[in-house]
Amino acid sequence: WDEPIIFELSTPGERGILVSQAEPAAVEALGAVEDQLSSLRRASAPALPELAQMRVVRHYLRISQENLGADFNVDIGQGTCTMKYSPKVNETIIRTPKLAELHPLQDEASLQGVLEIFWRTEQAIAEISGMHAVSLQTQGGSAAIWANISMIRAFHESNGEGEVRDEVITTIFSHPSNAACAKAAGFKVITLMPDANGYPDIEALRAAVSPRTAALMITNPEDTGIYNHKIREFVQIVHEAGGLAAYDQANANGILGITRASDAGFDLCHFNLHKTFSTPHASGGPGAGASAVSERLAPFLPNPRIEKTDAGFTVNYGGEKSIGKVAPFFGVAPNVVRAYAWIMALGASGLRQVAEIAVLNNNYLLALVRQIPGASAPYATGKHRIEQVRYSWQELFEDTGISSEEIGIRMSDYGMHYWTSHHPYLVPQPFTLEPTESYSKTEIDEYVAALAQVATEARENPELVRSAPHNQTVHQIDHDDLDDPARWAITWRSYQKKYFSGVEATLAEEPVSVG
Amino acid sequence: WDEPIIFELSTPGERGILVSQAEPAAVEALGAVEDQLSSLRRASAPALPELAQMRVVRHYLRISQENLGADFNVDIGQGTCTMKYSPKVNETIIRTPKLAELHPLQDEASLQGVLEIFWRTEQAIAEISGMHAVSLQTQGGSAAIWANISMIRAFHESNGEGEVRDEVITTIFSHPSNAACAKAAGFKVITLMPDANGYPDIEALRAAVSPRTAALMITNPEDTGIYNHKIREFVQIVHEAGGLAAYDQANANGILGITRASDAGFDLCHFNLHKTFSTPHASGGPGAGASAVSERLAPFLPNPRIEKTDAGFTVNYGGEKSIGKVAPFFGVAPNVVRAYAWIMALGASGLRQVAEIAVLNNNYLLALVRQIPGASAPYATGKHRIEQVRYSWQELFEDTGISSEEIGIRMSDYGMHYWTSHHPYLVPQPFTLEPTESYSKTEIDEYVAALAQVATEARENPELVRSAPHNQTVHQIDHDDLDDPARWAITWRSYQKKYFSGVEATLAEEPVSVG
Amino acid sequence: MQNSTVHPYIPNTVPSVIEEMLAVTGATSIEDFYEDIPQSLRVKGLLNLPEPFLAEAELEEHVTGLLNKNRSTREVISFLGAGVYNHYVPSVVDEVINRSEFLTAYAGEPYEDHGRFQALFEYTSMMGELLNMDVVNVPTYDGMQATATALAMAGRITGRSKIIVASDTNPDLVSKVTDYVRSHTELVFVPSVNGLVDTAALAARLDADTAAVWIQTPSFHGGLETSGQVIADLAHEAGALLVVGTDPIAYGSITPPADWGADIVCGEIQSLGIHQWFGGGRGGFIAVHDDPKFIMEMPSRLFGLASTSVEGEYGFGDVAWDRTSFALREEGKEWVGTAAALWGIAAGVYLASMGPTGMSDLGNTVLARTAYAQAQLAGIDGVSLGDSAAHFREFVLDLSASGKTAAEVVTALRALNIEPGVVIGEHNLLVCVTERITTAHIDTLVSALTDFLKEK
Amino acid sequence: MQNSTVHPYIPNTVPSVIEEMLAVTGATSIEDFYEDIPQSLRVKGLLNLPEPFLAEAELEEHVTGLLNKNRSTREVISFLGAGVYNHYVPSVVDEVINRSEFLTAYAGEPYEDHGRFQALFEYTSMMGELLNMDVVNVPTYDGMQATATALAMAGRITGRSKIIVASDTNPDLVSKVTDYVRSHTELVFVPSVNGLVDTAALAARLDADTAAVWIQTPSFHGGLETSGQVIADLAHEAGALLVVGTDPIAYGSITPPADWGADIVCGEIQSLGIHQWFGGGRGGFIAVHDDPKFIMEMPSRLFGLASTSVEGEYGFGDVAWDRTSFALREEGKEWVGTAAALWGIAAGVYLASMGPTGMSDLGNTVLARTAYAQAQLAGIDGVSLGDSAAHFREFVLDLSASGKTAAEVVTALRALNIEPGVVIGEHNLLVCVTERITTAHIDTLVSALTDFLKEK
Incomplete structure (x- = not known):
């Protein structure tokens, strides 16, 4: 499809939907307060596009097809x-007014089902993490x-240490949000670099902890796919310094039922329901997070809390x-219900199968990718x-000048995704693959074949x-x-102004001068 | 996508879904009758494909995208x-267990809603047709x-004329099913050809009627888009001969609220809910039909009938x-509900708008197509x-040797449908367009532009x-x-046998010799 | 009232657009286009229809409000069958068939509608595996039509005019078939014995006029025919065809009729991934062997594999199009029209999801729970089974000895949120057990029925 | 038990496939892959979780059974708002966002995910029209986060550390904002007068430390701020920014805050085509003018139009990616992660369907029915309105004079299938009227409340 921007499809006067009209009595009531409203009345209707309903449908269905969802491709290239x-059954389940049309403040008696599902999901995640309590x-x-x-901040404050403990320690292969959130909460961030083998450096941690340490925030396995086998020692070192340890389990998929946050002594951890627990990625959200904490952190959990009583859930x-x-x-209800259904479709042994097969798939993929000339898997050699694995095309880049990003774009021609990694590119020419448990051997083979094909193209036909x-x-x-303020156009109206009005958008046009 | 046939995707052992398993007590009960079943037990499971669930989804979603639904294209090329x-709201409405999970023989008291909708839809269609009673x-x-x-057959039989009245008269531009159904019901079929102007030939009708005439079965406007203005006379002639007149209103879209079957004196008519009344075409069904009849035919309607009583619907x-x-x-319930919702979204004035705008669109399209060199609209010149209109590429064909069918296939490259017509090709190199009320002027223009482009290609680059x-x-x-019995393969198993077994499929292989 | 008459479903109701378009046509008003319709035939003013709900929110509320007056089988324990079955529909089925691409497509060519052709070819292919037959049609309307057509085909193929109906058969189906074939063919009924075909009586009725022996298995009463081979041999010896009506859902665990000699197998696919839909979700299949004598008599569309101009590529198309009424009008075989393609796609997704193991598991679960239900219900005082044949999914309860009518039982149990079955005789109840009915549900029925029969 | 351990969600559980794959890796068992995880950290045996429902039919029945214990707002007359609104969601919205293409996509590049970028660019563009602003972010989590971020931005932009809260504000929102900004910024509250901003008190509190004046309109109590221009001027004179929290659904009929001087406008998009979802269907927007000083402080993703190597073709991409935490970790602005893109697409489809006339009609309908509800309810003995400002959708009832508490009213009316509003004080009820509440619904509430207050 070569589908225009929706504003280009507008025909003045067309309607996409008709709206309930005020009854005469309501119109009359409005008349009585119209004076009060007069200064607020919009002079002209907003310049939204005007399309008949079928054209709206056609527009969005067409552009939907210009999208590569996980349902359509062998989606192992979006590593992490x-x-x-x-x-799909979870989609069927959630599309009921009994969930979609609930108001959170309605009679508790009319919410028993959804409260029970939230409570049961909290219980399941407590068991999966080994932690004491969970907020969704x-x-x-x-x-x-x-x-x-x-x-963590509230905990230290409650101990009178709010002012003192102002440092958070993380590692470079932990998800960037750990560093970013700590900073946003007012902490100084200390980032540890890996040791020579690519494992988090325990000596660096020892050097970093101090009475100022508020917490360690760490991912494990890290984005490289490497599991930090000294994780319990890491937690101990931080605990001994009086800090807390928070485990980023955004991606717990490979260790479900294998090892738990509590086993390594963590005080807090979190899961992404849209990763491990299968809720769809939805073009970039809504996702859902679960925060699981030990008993001493439980009083600090966000409000409200769901409690089970003899009379039902309150x-x-x-x-x-x-x-x-x-x-x-309470949280992203549709995703909580989906995650609950996913857990109940698998049970304890199913969750363990998820982990085991995801790890099998990943190591199978690793073995195949290593055979592609020019591809490598840095760190922890032979392990x-x-x-997931963060791979490198450094060798191919040196041979051909073709970058990982260029290979990624070419992969899209084969109907496959491909993702490099978060900045900074510590691994040169990185690419990160994660097959999860969902793809069959045949599909993994298919993906690797495309990868190998592009690598061959890079050598034989780099252009x-x-x-x-x-x-x-x-x-x-x-x-x-996209990067030049004079050229960027973040809305259609801005594009029209910048490119077609003849007048360049300047600050002078804006109604306010700042600061 | 280059998506294989689903059998090619099979991996032995994979499961798409798990099924409820018999409880021990049920297994035991089965054991007690297993002897009786032994001769019936299938020796080996059917050779269905084995796919994990996500692969099933991916397969069907991919092939769905290789399809051009009315939601995706300017679908005015599938004339008639x-x-x-x-x-879409009708889709939302029907996807409730309150409709999808109803059993027709459950307690009438638990079916009041659906019975009411059927009854109301019958009433509406009775009003739209002017007829006395309707079956859906x-x-x-x-x-x-x-x-x-x-x-019609039962009517004549009830009058003792079952044996005598064995002829049905139709016209060549009436839908072929009129002829085919009459034949299947045991009638001889007489087909009238149009007069010189393309109108049904009233003299031919006079010549055709006789005491053997059971009925006239006729479409109006015919597939050519021409309205038979002598329709009342047609009906009269048949009535005078003692026959009945049945009106094929499969496509009543252009005359909703303008003229009714009863006005011309018809005894029976029918509508397609999937045409005029907007239920989706569903890749070729389910559709739904409505049979509307006059008072004297009402006793012959199919069983059961829904009746309104003081105590509710029975x-x-x-x-x-x-x-x-x-x-x-009772009929195709989801389509009846959709049709009801469509009628209720429009009301009497909306239905009339449907007809008027459909006719405006059609004549606008006619004016534009006539401007394409090589295209013409035979019959009823200047009218x-x-x-809809049945057009002809005869002139273009004579100039270029490119057939209407070839133009149709080329149109698909522009993301548009295109349909020639039913056999026989009375109009040479035919194509039939019907814009309905749903497409905007801009979209009609877009379609015509593609048509003109292909016509130009036919002249400039016929290859x-x-x-x-x-x-x-x-x-x-x-x-x-597809036409050679030795080569056709109507199932995958047949394809495997014919092309890969080394043995040609012959009758000798079949278990029975016939007749 | 809306402050605009532009309807969302009718874009060109915008007044300025109407003017523009009229100008192109040369007409002065829309009325001009209706010039051929005599004034005497015109509707004066507007039709007499209820006020519409122009706002979508109000429309949705109105229709949903009506539907909410219903109580669905999800809200009771339902033992209702008799032609509509409460099997589970996997979510992937609805996901696929609700896609706009399939839902709003129609009659495109094999190029732009490649996916539709592929989905339906795959459906017929999977049905072929289930039935062990090489040719299956693109679905006709429903199992009733499929059966009527199969019997009409038998008449044409053999040139004979008598059909012997040898099984317990749903009266609605008999009504449909009678209406459909009676111009050409006569139905002769041979009563069953203990729920299955009376082969001796059948043999006696076969003659040189017999076009086909028609049996149903599972029968209307759920009986599984065990004399298939005998019946086939009898029919074939008389030069007649064996037409078997059936429900394909049984064939994960049961030998399909082709294996014991059926010539034409036909029936309904509602069980294969189609909701109950108030009885309105239906598709009919007709399966034959790869024999042109049979194939050329099929009125439905048949999709076949075709090679294309690209080596190794699969295309699809209509097999032997020229047999159809689209091509030949009254000279075609019966007729073909918009039928039930989407339900065929649904059944295809169903079979692809279930696979061989799923179908086998399902068959076994239904057989087991049916056996359990029969045993438990027959254990109630005053209740006996209608026959002693092996049953799949359905069976008849005979309540004569209880002193209660079937209708009384139904009324009493409905009050307990149980639909115990379909009344098919004064004291006879047809009970249906799908895989959605557990032993716990059956126990509930047994206990409710026991209690009711004890009353008074 | 299933006679197979192969799970439909995990294809490679087929034993022979596992063996084949292990062979390629050189491992002898899956256990080898876990070599780095010390035994002391291992779970012994299986987790203690409930028995699963392996059959999809049973799973669906279990979860649906739980959900069916709920009673939805469709089954009562609901006047509940306070942050979650019962507006109608057009069916086209759900049709689009339930498409697998959008539902299961994630973070593809602007090439293979062109459609996702376009849909979100169109969403931000339509929001821009509604708000009369040139820059709108790809949705963040929710309106609370958007507001917290907008205020944090104000702190960074001005280099100041005080925020004046001048409107009646939802306490949950205040809680969120406090949690979020308190490390950097202090909140100062200026109480409202008659439901709107006390401009004199505000003027008195403004000083050189003030980063922003934060107002809400409609306020927590539904009041429409009429002194916007005055407030903006006061803020700007003090060198502070004006941050306006709002619900965009009002701006089909009401002048948007940018027109009277707002610097940052933020809020929640749930009203625009997202179901209530038990409060869990949310998206936050932040709109600013096209000023790099503001834009570079936005943490969310911003999608922009880009030219491509083909003349006249539109591409899309991330604007100023390097400001984000993806690029800069703790040096980025706050953080960015999976947020609420699908709800953004939903809101886009909503606005595209509604168009200017739909949004204008909707605004007028809500204003009119709100006015009607206020007038009717205030006419009941013992009931008065919380203030006399003009209101949109919500208003406060003061029940003090009736001798009944708000909680008592709620309990009594729930018994009549009416949710009369949210209790926000001993005698205060926050009542919400969307376009789904008709005058007939309001009359029902009035009559029920009248009856209840007459009792005893």
């Missing part, structure tokens, strides 16, 4: 994202990290030490990996790769349009 | 099919025609003169048309058109594979 199967309030993994750092809005609200109400994509709706994008 | 917008039992337009011919399974069952139970498609998942098909 845990692209797994989101079961947050809307994503980073938000759960925020909730955790906020609880909501406790109290929680004196609670950090209060991190997010509205197995858990859930073909460099000028990709060739098979997509659009062609190579000019990145300067 | 009335490709209109099927409102049939599953498509042709089935409704069957119901009508069956009632089902009458009686109907002594009824033709009995044409289809199971307006109602709902490009002849070798189409160029833009589809597949390429030109070898039709001999």
Whole structure:
């Protein structure tokens, strides 16, 4: 499809939907207060596009097809994202007014089902993590990290150490949100670099801890797929310094039922329901986060809490030490129900199978990728990996000048995703693959074949790769349009002004001068 | 996508879904009757494909994208099919267990809602047609025609004329199912050809009627888009001969609220809910048919009938003169509910707008197509048309040797449908367009532009058109594979046998010799 | 009232657009286009229809409000069958068939609609595996139509005019078939014995006019025919065909009729991934062997594999199009029209999801729970089974000895949120057990029925 | 038990496949892969979780059974708001966002995920029209986060550390904001007068430390701020920013805050085509003018139009990616992660369906029915309105004079299938009227409340 921007499809006067009209009595009531409203009345209707309903449908269905969902491709190239199967039955289950049309403040008696599902999911995640209590309030993994750092802050404050403990330690292969959230919560961030083998450096940690240490915030296995086998010692060192230890389990997929946060002594951990627990990635959210904490941190969990009583499930809005609200109400209800259904479809032995097969798939993939000339898996040479691997095309780049990013774009011509990694590129020319448990051997083989094909192209026909994509709706994008303030256009109206009004957008046009 | 046949994706042992297992007590009960079953037990499981669930999803989602639904294209090229917008709200409405999980024989008290909707829809269609009573039992337009011919047969039989009246008269531009159903019901079929202006020939009708005439079965406007203005006379002539008149209103879209079957004196008519009344075409069904009849035909309607009483809606399974069952139970419930919702979204003035705008669109399209060199609209020169037009590329064919069928295939490269017409090709190099009320002027313009472009290609680069498609998942098909019994393969197993077993499929292999 | 008459479903109701378009046509008003319709035939004013709900929210509320007056089988324990079955529909089935691509497609060519052709070819292919037959049609309307057509085909193929109906058969089905074939063919009924075909009586009725022996297995009463081979041999010896009506869902665990000599197998696919839909979710299949004599008599569409101009590529298309009424009008075989393609796609997704093991498991679960239900119910005082044949999914309870009518039982148990079955005789109840009915549900029925029969 | 351990969600549980794959890796068992995890950290045996429902039919029945214990707002007359609103969601919205293409996509590049970028660019563009602002972010989690971030941005932009809270504000929102900004910024509260900002008190509190004046309109109590221009001028004179929290659904009929001087506008998009979802369907927007000083402080993703190597073609991409935490970790602005993209797409489809006229009609309907509800309810003996400001959708009832508490009213009316509102004080009830609440619903509430207050 070569589908225009929706504003270009507008025909004045067309309607997409008709709206309930005020009854005469309501119109009359409005008339009585119209004076009060007069200064607020919008002079002209907003310049939204005007389309008949079928054209709206056609527009969005067409552009939907210009998208590569996990349902469509062998989605093992978005490493660290845990692209797994989101079961369709869970979609069927959630699409009932009995969930979609619940208001969080309605009669508790009319909410017993959803409260029970939340409570049961909390229980399951407590068991999976070994922790004491769980909150499902947050809307994503980073938000759960925020909730955790906020609880850490409140914990130290409650001990009178709020002022003193102002440092958070993390590692470079932990997810960037750990560093970012700690900073946003007012902490100084200390980032540890890996040791020579790519494992987190325990000596660096010893050097970093101090009475200022508020917490260690760490991912394990890290984005490299390497499991930090000294994790319990890491936690101990921080505990001995009076700090807390928070475990980023955004991606716990490879260790479900194998090892638990509690076993290594963590005080807090979090999960992403949209990774490990299969809720769909939804073009980038909504996700959902679970924060799990030990008994001593439990009083600090966000409000409200769901409690089971003999009379049924009740909501406790109290929680004196609670950090209060991190997010509205109870959390992303559709995702909590999906995650619950996923857990109940698998059970304890199923969850263990998930972990085992994900790890099998990952090491199988590793063995195949290593055979592609020009590809390598830095760090921990000869070791197995858990859930994912950060690979490198450095050798191919040296041979051909083709970068990992260029290979990624060319992969899209084969209908496959491909992701490099978060900045900074510690691994040169990185690419990160994570097959999860959802893809069959055949599909993994298919993916590797495409990868090998592109690597061959890079050697034999580098221009073909460099000028990709060739098979997509659009062609190579000019990145300067996105980074230059004079050229960027973040809305259609802005684009019209900047490119067609003849007047350059300047600050002078804006209604306010700042600071 | 280059998606294989599903059997090629099979990995032995994979499971798409797990099934409820018999409890020990049930297994034991089965053991007690296993002897009785022993001769019936299948020796080996059927050779169905084995796929994990996500692979099933991926397969079908991928092949779904290789399909051009009315939601995706400017679907005015499937003339006579009335490709209109099927409102999404109707899909939302029907996807409730309160409809999908109803059993037709459950307690009437628990069916009041659905019975009311059926009853109200019957009432609405009675009003739209002007007829006395309506049955919604049939599953498509042709089935409704069957119901009508069956009632005609029963009517004449009840008058003792069953043996005598054995002829049905139709016109060549009436839908072929009229002829086919009449034949299947045991009637001889007389087909009238149009007069010089393309109108049904009233003199031919006079010549055709006789004491053997059971009925006239006629479409109006015909597939050419021409309205037979002598329709009342047609009906009178048949009535005078003692026959009945049945109106094929499969496509009533252009005359909703403008004129009614009763006005012309018809005894029976039928509608396709999947055409005029917007239920989706569903890749070729389920549709739904409505049979509407005058008072004297009402006793012959299929069983059961829904009746409104003071105590609510009840089902009458009686109907002594009824033709009995044409289809199971009450009809295609999801489509009846969709049609009801569509009627209620528009009301009387909305239905009239539907007709008026459909006719406006059609005549606008006619004006534009006529401007394309090589295209023409035979018959009734200079006249307006109602709902659709059968056009001809005869001139273009004479100039270029490119057939209408080839142009149709090339149109698919532009993401558009295109349909020639039913056999026989009375109009040479035909194509039939029907814009309905659903497409905007802009979209009609877009369609015509593509049509004009292909016509230009046919002149300037005929090979490009002849070798189409160029833009589809597949390429030109070898039709001999479909018509030669030695080569056709109607299932995958048959394909394997014929092409890979080394043994040609012969009758000798079959377990029975016939007749 | 809306402050605009532009309807979301009708874009060109925008007044300025109407003017523009009229100008192109040369007409002065839309009325001009209706010039051929005599004024005497015109509707005066507007039709007499209820006020519409223009706001979508209000429309949705109105229709949903009506539907909410229903109580679905999810809200009771339902033992209702008799042609509509409460099997589980996997979510992937609805996901696929609710896609706009399949839902709103229609009659495109094998190029732009490649996916539709592939999905339906795969459906017929999987049905072929289940049935052990090489040719299966793109679904016709429903199992009733499929059966009627199969019997009409038998008449045409043999040139004979008598059909022997040898099984217990659903009366609705008999009604449909009678209506459909009676112009050409006569139905002759041979009563069953103990729920299955009376082969001796059948043999006596076979003659040179017999086009086909028609049996149903599972029968209307759920009986599984065990004399298939005998019946087939009898029919074939008389030069007649054996037409078997059935439900394909049984064939994960039961030998399909082709294996014991059926010539035409037909029936309903509702069990294969289609909701109950108030009885309105149906598709009919007709399966034959790869014999042109049979194939050329099929009125439905048949999709076949075809090679394309690209080596190794699969295309699809209509097999032997020229047999159809689209091509030949009254000279075609019966007729073909919009039938039940989407339900065929649904059944395909169903079979692809279930696979051989799923179908086998399902068959066994249903057989086991049916046996359990029969044993438990027959253990109630005053209740006996209608026959002693082996049953799949359905069976008849005979309540004569209890002094209660079937209708009384139904009324009493409905009050307890149980639909105990379909009344098929004064004292006869047809009980249906799918895989969604557990032993716990059956126990509930047994206990409720026991209690009711003890009353008074 | 299943006669197979192969799970539909985990294809490679097929034993022979496991063996084949292990062979390629050189490992002898899956246990080898866990070599780095010390035995002392291992779970012994299986986790203690409930028995699973392996059959999909049973799983669906279990979870649906739990959900069916709920009673939804469709089954009562609901006047509940306070942050979650019962607006109608057009069916096209759900049709689009339930598509697998959008539902299961994630973080693809602008090439293979062109559609996702386009849909979100269109969403931000339509929001820009509604708000009369040039820059809108790809949705963050929710309105609470958007507000907290907007205020944190104000602190960074101005280099100041005090925020004046001048409107009646939802206490949950205050809690969230406090948690979020307290490390850097202090909140100062200026109580409202008659439901709106006390501009004199505000003027008195503004000083050189003030980073922003934060107002909400409609306020927590539904009050529409009428002194926007005055407040903006006061803030700007003090060198502070004006941050306005709002619900965009009002701006089809109401002048957007940018028109009277807002610097940052933020809030929640749940009203725009997202179901209530038990409070869990949320997306936050932050809108600013096209000023790099503001834009570079936004932590969320921003999608922009880009030219491509093909003349005239539109591409999309991330604007100023290097400001984000993805690029800069702790040096980035706050953080960015999986947020609420799908709800953004939903809101886009909503606005595209509604168009200017739909949004204007909706605003007027809500205003009119709110006014009607206020007038009717205030007419009841013992009931008065919390303030006399103009309101949109919500308002406060003061029940003090009736002698009944708000909680008593709620309990009594729930018994009549009415949720009359949210208790926000001993005698205060926050009542919400969306376009789904008709005058008939309001009359029902009035009559029920009248009856209850007459009792005893």
